Amino acid sequence: MLSKLSKKMFAKSLWVYHCNSGACNGCDIEILNVLTPYYDVERFGIKLVGSPRHADVMLLSGAVTRPTLPLVKKAYEAIPEPKLVFGIGSCATGGGCWFDTYNVTGGGDKAIPVNYFIPGCPTKPEAIIYGVALALGLVDKQASPYELKQMEFPIDAYERKKAWEERNVIYQLIKD
Amino acid sequence: MWLTSKIKQVLLVLKPGVVTLKYPFVPRPVPDTFRGAPYWDHTKCVGCGGCANHCPARTIMVRDICQEIRVMMYDGSRCTYCGRCADVCPENAITMTNKYELATDDKYDITETMELFMLTCQRCGRCYEMETKNAIDRMDLRGYRYDNIEARTVIRKTTDQFEPKVFQETAQFKRPEKL
16 A cells, blocks of 8 residues: 555655665665666666755665664654655664664664665665565565464374383383 | 767677666576575474574574473564574574565564474484583573563573463563663
């Protein structure tokens, strides 16, 4: 539903503002990689702009650290409505290795509402393109939670008990 | 003069042709050594908890809901795809697949849960190679574990026997709010 709505709202070119909130530069380099002629995202009309006031979309990379938290909030408020936020990398999605530490808020969604999550450490450039295409409604979502369940014992308990009893017949005989 | 240079440019550009990938419309294969989302094989898993002990981002939670049944959960939202869980697994139950198209609008889409039957081990009892060289490795947990799956937190508390009291205490665990 969100992708349909965003297709209607963002019918023309998306202008992207790249916000680093304490990332290790891995995801930032991959974002720049996406803009190169090899993975050309300008065919979708995506363009990197320097100011949040010009942007439609915010690319958030990095677990939002305590010093950057007010700045990230300010940058988010400066983007005119309607706006989308992409959390890029494991840090922006769930906080990465630092989700529990003292100066990290633990993921982008704790600071500002994030619309799309693109996990990966760092994300593959293809994965970023896939996330953008998902937001534009070009491809279908592939990720889904799944549950696994053992329906039978991994080691056959009954056979083992039988074998153990057969082995211990001798002790029963000695007892008598 | 400018025309000849333009012709030269065109000839230079014609040589490599179009290099841009048609990615989202055409699937793109990954290299063989690529590590994507990990996948659990529930038929092979013995539930030793080695992956949970070795995970740097603490993505794998282990909760014993009774004496025999153990629930394990992989929270992919903070996974760094390092592959340590696949390295340490004694039964090779974890494989790193080449799946990278994991973008979602809900971050709980990339979770895996697994329910296991637990038995008393008949073998040596050391399921995986537990390292004892440094203090961090010696912090490995063994025994019954009570991580909270709904709050997605690892609780560093273990018991030798299953205790319903600890089970109920950890059920209401909440992560401290920072904002």
